[in-house]
Amino acid sequence: MAKPLVQFITKEDGCSLCDDAFAELESARDYVEFDLEIEKIRPGDALWERFWDKIPVILIDGNVAFQHRTTRDALIRKLKARRSWKFWK
Numbered sequence: 001m002a003k004p005l006v007q008f009i010t011k012e013d014g015c016s017l018c019d020d021a022f023a024e025l026e027s028a029r030d031y032v033e034f035d036l037e038i039e040k041i042r043p044g045d046a047l048w049e050r051f052w053d054k055i056p057v058i059l060i061d062g063n064v065a066f067q068h069r070t071t072r073d074a075l076i077r078k079l080k081a082r083r084s085w086k087f088w089k
Helices: 016-028 046-051 072-080
Strands: 005-011 035-041 057-060 063-067
Touching: 005 016, 016 072, 035 046, 057 072, 063 072
Parallel strands: 005 035
Antiparallel strands: 005 057, 057 063
16 A cells, blocks of 8 residues: 655745644654655645645545644554544534
8 A cells, every 4th residue: 555645735934833742743653654745735726725724724635634633643643554444524
């Protein structure tokens, strides 16, 4: 099975919640493999319209997995169990 794709959506100029979430992502990489794409968005971007009030947002294989906050352990659980997820929108 291919590695999961994790998309980290953050503001172009960053934020403290984004910094915390990114640290948790980096820590999770010590326990589970995944590909990571970082999307830095700003007003006017298509992703901005969808996510500006939910940042940071973490998508796993295109599905919203976390908004605002996460932990390393929560990321690891979702990444390891990704075949049987039920995501909220």
